Amino acid sequence: MNVTLLQHTSLEICAQAIRTCWQSFDKSDCGGEKDKELIDRVGNKFKHASTLEHLVYTFYIQGISRALLQELARHRLASLSVKSTRYTLKELKNEESFICKDFERASKYLVLTGVEMVDEMSIKALENLRLVLVQGISNDKAKYCLPESYKTELTWTINARSLQNFITLRSDKSALWEIQNLAHALFNALPEDHNYLFNIKESN
């Protein structure tokens, strides 16, 4: 998978929002250590967490499975614009047929697990889908035989409060391995001066 941070709000804006409450603008150090400490104290320690909603991040996420996508979409406090299979399945139509152990070529379309039997079955499903498309069946109907491992991409916008919730839940060992990887990739894509706001759990 590949995660790119397209845009983010500077810490100064969040500090400005917090300082609105006490009209203490003169104490700002323009997103420096004083503002960072204020954001942590008010947003995290005092649980005045709505102030963290002023920090917004937009990521471009590529090469995740549709299995992961349906878990990601459960996080309601985020905005998603996802590559549409209805409009893009034709990319598969012009491919040569896939054979069982075509792992490298299939990985353009599929997230592979490293478990040979599972990946071979995924490739069979990919080949079945290709055959359906070659028959001229519309994307609208063909998409119903997509394997869950089929790759997708999306633009994802989320505020810091909701991202804290996402990273805490999804970097935990109890979460799906692929979403754990995503939680780490999102954390690693954050600007360094924002890292301190998030509690990432060690990967396995």
Ligand SMILES: Cc1cc2nc3c(=O)[nH]c(=O)nc-3n(C[C@H](O)[C@H](O)[C@H](O)COP(=O)(O)OP(=O)(O)OC[C@H]3O[C@@H](n4cnc5c(N)ncnc54)[C@H](O)[C@@H]3O)c2cc1C
């Ligand atoms: C390890 C793990 C296993 C899971 N297994 C399953 C499963 O088997 N089946 C399944 O269906 N889901 C499962 N989930 C998904 C889980 O139930 C949540 O839907 C998902 O993690 C999104 O979390 P969230 O609601 O906190 O996030 P968001 O939807 O982003 O919500 C953020 C926060 O806003 C508040 N909020 C949002 N909507 C409401 C509301 N309607 N009422 C009150 N407060 C609200 C809550 O404080 C919430 O934490 C699993 C999640 C994890 C981490």
